[in-house]
Amino acid sequence: MFSYRGLSSRFPVRKRRAARLLPWALLSLGLTANALPSTALAQTTLSFAQAQRIAIGRSNQLLARDASVKAAREMAVAAGQLPDPVVRAGIDNLPVDGSDRYSLARDFMTMRRIGVMQEMTRGEKRRLKAERFEQEAQRLQAQKDGSIAVIQRETAIAWLDRYFFEKLRAAVAAQRDEATREIEAAESAYRAGRVSQADVFMAKSSRAMIEDRLSELDRKIDNAKVVLARWIGEDRAGSPLAGEPSLDSVPLHAHKLEAQLERHPVIATLTKEIAVAETEAALAQANKKPDWSWEVAYQQRGPAFSNMVSFGVSIPLQWDQRNRQDRELAAKLAEVDKVRAERTEALREHVAEVRTMINEWQNGRERLRRYEAELIPLARDRGEAVMAAYRGGKADLASVLAARRNEIDVGFQALQLQLDTARIWTQLRFLYPDESLASANMNTINSESATSSYVRGTK
16 A cells, blocks of 8 residues: 555665555554553553543533533522512501691501511422422433533544544655655666656655645644644643554444433433423413412501501412413423424434444445455555566556555555544444543443444444
């Protein structure tokens, strides 16, 4: 794929062979390696799981979600209490004309009043109000889980982008070094009269193209670092990467997607919204039974008259339930039907989307195996055959460079396919929060002895 052969026998066979094998070794690492860093290296490198934990630990978005959950639960406690009592004070029956006008003591009907009123909200209503806020807190918690999944997913994509772009750059840089040696060899052959000057220019043009690809990869690496820094901070975004995760399995059961996607944050949020809507409907039903309130007042009259105490009870008259309370209940029940329908449709959409991603991921794994077993070796063998023909005088330099470009293109396609497959794997891996990242490893998804019902790449 990335193997540039020397054009002159001036290079020792061992050195030319080492130069030819280095890019292939790098590509092999990109396709099959899953080695973990040593203890000493792990102290200075950034692993896939470490990036996830750092991103979760420094997210202010999760702090905001926690604050929202706390606010809803505080409101649940408050909603379960009786309304505050009301102190009522005033003057009753104050004369405004005649000889007793504006007097508080001469008329026997004039009273200075102070009292207290308490609304006695039914216990069922208070319980439902508290439950409604608790359900809201659970809905907000489901949204927090969605935020965690997004953070893990975006961090994983940024990490993998940088990982594969750096691996690709290392392979291309090795090809640039060999291309430089080939230019030297072509110039030497030109001076000896074995090739034309056009062949020298062609070799230089080939290296210039490699330099251009290196510039493009440098840009992509810098962009990946910027995105990674957004999640884990500038101080760690530039750390060397180590510990590529296995992309061979995802924790999804092929025939249980609907049940597993119940945990998907969007579906879980809609499930909690159904609970909120049902609680509001139950509260509307409870509102058909009116609450009552009581009041006690002490009334002071003039010194010539007796003081008095009054008490009473107030009950709302729901004289038009058909057009008020019943309509409110019907509206809340319609809201329940609406959210249920949205949840059903969202679940169907996500099941279809996930199945599509699984198909693409499995197809990507199959194609990677084809690249590794057939396309890359064929491109390498073609390059070696053209080089042998060139050395025997049966092929020109243009054919050699064309075969080299073919190797490079196949290599780029293989690593780009691996990156695309890794991104799909990331989407599947972080459909919902990955609790296993709280531990130091990811053995639960990487082990080849995992249960056979897990979805795996096609063998």
